[in-house]
Amino acid sequence: MKSTTRGTIAAVITAVAAAAGAAATPAAALGTVPVPVPLGGAESALGMELPKLGGEIPVPMPGSPEGPRYVEGRLIPEHALPQLPVHGGLPGIGLRAPLPHVLGDGFDHLGVTTPASDLRTVAPGLALDVPLTPPNPDNFGLPDLKAPQVGVLAPVLQTVPGADLVTGAGL
DSSP states (O other): OOHHHHHHHHHHHHHHHHHHHHHTSOHHHHSEEEEEEOOHHHHHHHTSOOOEEEEEEEOOEEOOOOOOBOOTTOSSOBOSBOOOEEEEEEOEEEEEEEOOSTTOTTOOEEEEEEOOEEEEEEOOEEEEEOSBOSOOGGGTTOOOBOOOEEEEEOOEEEEOOOOEEEEESOO
């Protein structure tokens, strides 16, 4: 095998490995934007240890709504105004602060972390039906009257937030 052929094969294998590595990135890392709070300058200017603070802001992603579907006996399809799902997250915060030995020796730092958690929402929707029935063959093909139907589909919010509180020496 020529060296140019080996070089081409090596380049293709490298490109495939790089693409596979990029595809293996966790989904949570793609859905949040880290927000560091720089306090290093104030820490060196004041000559004391200040709290370390940072966070994560989620990026909401719209989903595809479930379209209207025909239901027998109704003139207007079900879910006339469909509910729009939006997937995002609750922001995450990380705080590490020094303690002046309030809890005794060995407990000179306090850490609080609330990781970004998934949030699934569904916007409100509308279901309605006109006050007419489908054509009635017993009434010469004319529709009958019925009570109008209007319904508001409630929004949905699902999440599982969490937090960690840690104390220790030099977190």
